[in-house]
Amino acid sequence: MIGSHQGLEDFCPARFFLFLFFGVIMRVRINVFVTLRRELGWKNKIVQIDSEKAILFEVISVIPELANKVFDGDKIRSGFIVLVNGRNVRFLNEGRTRISDGDEISIFPPAGGG
Amino acid sequence: MGKILRVDLTSKKITAEELPEEVLKNWIGGRGLGVYIMLKEVDPKVDPLSPSNKAIVLTGPLTGIPGVPSSGRWCSVTKSPLTGTIHDSHSGGKFGPELKFAGFDAIIIEGASEEPVYLWIYDGKAEIRSAKHLWGLDTHATTDAIKEELAKEIGEDEAKNIKVACIGPAGENLVRFAAIINDYNRAAGRGGHGAVWGSKKLKAIAVRGHKKVPIANESKFKEAVRKAMDKIKKSPVTSEALPKLGTAVLVNIINQHGIYPTRNFKTGVFDKAEEQSGEKLVETILDDQLVKREICWGCPIGCARGTRIKGKWTGEGGGPEYETIWAFGAQTGTASLEAISKANYLCNELGLDTISTGHVIGTLMELVEMGKIPPEKLRGLRVEWGNEEAIVELTWRTAFRSGIGNDIAEGALRLAQKYGAPEVAMVVRGQELPAYDPRGAQGHGLGYATSNRGGCHLRAYMIAPEVLGVPELVDRFKTEGKPGLVKHFQDVFAVIDSLVVCKFTSFAIWSEDYAEMLSAVTGWDVVPSDIEKIGERIWNAERAFNILAFGDGREFDTLPKRLLEEPMPEGPAKGHVVKLSEMLDEYYKLRGWVNGRPTKAKLGELGLDWLASRLGGLLPS
Numbered sequence: 001m002i003g004s005h006q007g008l009e010d011f012c013p014a015r016f017f018l019f020l021f022f023g024v025i026m027r028v029r030i031n032v033f034v035t036l037r038r039e040l041g042w043k044n045k046i047v048q049i050d051s052e053k054a055i056l057f058e059v060i061s062v063i064p065e066l067a068n069k070v071f072d073g074d075k076i077r078s079g080f081i082v083l084v085n086g087r088n089v090r091f092l093n094e095g096r097t098r099i100s101d102g103d104e105i106s107i108f109p110p111a112g113g114g
Numbered sequence: 115m116g117k118i119l120r121v122d123l124t125s126k127k128i129t130a131e132e133l134p135e136e137v138l139k140n141w142i143g144g145r146g147l148g149v150y151i152m153l154k155e156v157d158p159k160v161d162p163l164s165p166s167n168k169a170i171v172l173t174g175p176l177t178g179i180p181g182v183p184s185s186g187r188w189c190s191v192t193k194s195p196l197t198g199t200i201h202d203s204h205s206g207g208k209f210g211p212e213l214k215f216a217g218f219d220a221i222i223i224e225g226a227s228e229e230p231v232y233l234w235i236y237d238g239k240a241e242i243r244s245a246k247h248l249w250g251l252d253t254h255a256t257t258d259a260i261k262e263e264l265a266k267e268i269g270e271d272e273a274k275n276i277k278v279a280c281i282g283p284a285g286e287n288l289v290r291f292a293a294i295i296n297d298y299n300r301a302a303g304r305g306g307h308g309a310v311w312g313s314k315k316l317k318a319i320a321v322r323g324h325k326k327v328p329i330a331n332e333s334k335f336k337e338a339v340r341k342a343m344d345k346i347k348k349s350p351v352t353s354e355a356l357p358k359l360g361t362a363v364l365v366n367i368i369n370q371h372g373i374y375p376t377r378n379f380k381t382g383v384f385d386k387a388e389e390q391s392g393e394k395l396v397e398t399i400l401d402d403q404l405v406k407r408e409i410c411w412g413c414p415i416g417c418a419r420g421t422r423i424k425g426k427w428t429g430e431g432g433g434p435e436y437e438t439i440w441a442f443g444a445q446t447g448t449a450s451l452e453a454i455s456k457a458n459y460l461c462n463e464l465g466l467d468t469i470s471t472g473h474v475i476g477t478l479m480e481l482v483e484m485g486k487i488p489p490e491k492l493r494g495l496r497v498e499w500g501n502e503e504a505i506v507e508l509t510w511r512t513a514f515r516s517g518i519g520n521d522i523a524e525g526a527l528r529l530a531q532k533y534g535a536p537e538v539a540m541v542v543r544g545q546e547l548p549a550y551d552p553r554g555a556q557g558h559g560l561g562y563a564t565s566n567r568g569g570c571h572l573r574a575y576m577i578a579p580e581v582l583g584v585p586e587l588v589d590r591f592k593t594e595g596k597p598g599l600v601k602h603f604q605d606v607f608a609v610i611d612s613l614v615v616c617k618f619t620s621f622a623i624w625s626e627d628y629a630e631m632l633s634a635v636t637g638w639d640v641v642p643s644d645i646e647k648i649g650e651r652i653w654n655a656e657r658a659f660n661i662l663a664f665g666d667g668r669e670f671d672t673l674p675k676r677l678l679e680e681p682m683p684e685g686p687a688k689g690h691v692v693k694l695s696e697m698l699d700e701y702y703k704l705r706g707w708v709n710g711r712p713t714k715a716k717l718g719e720l721g722l723d724w725l726a727s728r729l730g731g732l733l734p735s
Contacts, residue, residue: 079583113436
């Protein structure tokens with residue numbers, strides 16, 4: 001099974017091919033905003049993880065320069081907004097939030113306005 | 115402090131008055147003092163556009179004092195022609211401090227002139243001058259013409275530093291959401307204060323002065339300011355995000371939370387948000403020189419934007435801010451930052467509130483989609499979601515009440531009522547809602563519903579705790595604890611508006627810091643609990659004005675049906691509505707209110723017995 005939420009109508013030959021060769025591959029989109037874009041030099045990336053299960057900390061750690069900015073040890077730095085599918089992970093399980101195939105992670109450094 | 119200039123435009127009489135210190139201690143300045151003066155001097159049932167309404171221009175005790183963070187603002191208080199409520203509207207720039215340097219803390223404008231006039235205040239002296247030659251001009255031309263005219267009398271160097279607040283054609287044409295524009299591009303935007311000036315034939319107020327604002331306790335002041343500035347420098351919001359990206363930083367944040375109101379609040383996700391984001395603005399149209407010109411007096415944050423656009427739309431000016439980007443952007447389904455900026459420049463020049471203008475254009479688009487607007491009314495213009503030509507053309511048509519612009523000029527509620535679909539007016543107390551869909555921020559919904567001046571995000575900016583995590587993150591989908599937070603924010607913000615300091619400082623400092631600065635400047639002994647009490651007094655006084663004006667109460671503390679009954683269709687807030695009924699009773703209980711009205715005991719506790727007697731049988735028994 002390639003990602004539990006996908007039905008047959010979402011069948012993708014390329015991903016099925018990857019599955020045959022590598023087993024379960026999870027793809028997660030990471031979006032960064034505000035000053036992080038200039039600091040990192042990109043707006044979004046697709047991260048692939050060779051596993052069926054992963055937690056947020058592991059997913060972000062695939063990009064070490066991002067992980068250094070977002071995490072202090074395994075804790076999310078004060079003021080950072082980290083959303084998984086639009087839900088702030090502080091109301092999920094913080095760095096241990098379970099990430100599934102197809103999830104979207106959005107990361108904002110401290111920001112405000114009005 | 116407490117020096118008031120009273121200007122009667124009917125008799126052309128000008129007098130200076132001093133307010134008793136006791137009044138200032140109870141109401142501070144700005145919004146609070148304005149509400150007090152309105153209650154004392156104006157019948158709340160007054161027609162807002164009649165000579166009996168008053169237009170009050172106010173500064174606060176901290177205005178124009180070097181070192182106080184973000185104290186370059188001013189405030190206008192009147193009865194709003196848009197909402198029929200008591201109404202305060204605020205603006206940045208440099209006008210507020212200059213009024214103080216000219217020797218006055220506030221101006222009460224009463225009556226109405228038969229011919230257009232402007233007021234010129236120079237180092238403690240004031241005169242009413244003809245503005246016949248200025249009537250019809252936009253705000254930029256008016257400002258330049260006044261400076262040129264006065265340069266002949268006071269010299270060019272001195273005239274360069276004159277600060278002008280004025281109205282454009284929108285105010286003259288009594289557009290119900292006409293703004294007062296100062297320093298070219300800064301707006302006391304909301305609530306139609308520009309139309310009140312227009313009804314009085316007051317085109318402008320020009321000020322210039324050299325006085326220094328006195329400080330009661332210099333050493334205490336230095337210490338209080340140092341502490342406040344330290345916090346502002348340490349906060350990543352006030353030292354990083356706002357200076358670098360301005361308020362537009364919120365476009366992506368709010369959209370990613372699924373509460374960026376799109377196509378008149380039909381949904382909370384706009385697929386083109388990235389194209390109008392703060393990040394995109396910095397990459398494309400931001401102009402560093404223009405930014406420097408736009409930054410407010412004495413502000414260490416400097417969130418102002420100055421932009422230049424080329425191509426299909428051309429021009430340069432102040433803005434666009436987050437709210438403006440939303441109003442002309444997602445609210446109308448429009449992506450282009452250039453078209454949004456063009457509409458923004460037109461609003462500044464013609465004297466319109468960007469939030470209401472963009473918002474009402476979105477309302478019209480929904481009415482057109484529903485087939486409610488006879489096609490001949492649109493004169494061939496394609497008024498449909500995402501058409502950038504429409505937002506620019508409808509903006510100038512609104513200011514001149516041209517064609518369908520005459521209906522837009524009446525605001526979303528009157529427009530939707532006229533064309534038989536009042537349910538599409540996304541308003542509270544007649545004021546168009548701003549750029550956050552409260553279905554994904556419950557406390558923010560309660561803030562909208564209970565706002566005394568009508569739909570407003572800045573009475574109880576619950577987005578700070580519910581989305582941005584300031585001071586601490588709370589669950590935006592829950593209702594528990596929200597009434598207490600809303601009340602607390604409403605009360606403290608009422609005081610910030612009365613100190614006439616920028617609310618953005620509150621991302622870093624709070625009651626204790628404001629209390630310390632106020633104590634040092636005035637010599638009073640103000641503690642944080644006093645701040646909350648004064649805020650509560652102001653909030654109750656505003657509600658009292660509204661009760662006397664139109665019977666305000668529970669039936670007005672509500673939201674458009676769409677937000678209460680239609681679940682958000684998609685995105686991170688999918689399935690949610692605002693659960694207002696879960697919060698309202700607790701809010702009333704915390705306020706000491708019954709059905710949206712204060713009890714006699716509550717008014718007594720706040721030192722407002724005189725108001726309780728006036729309200730009499732209108733108060734709950």
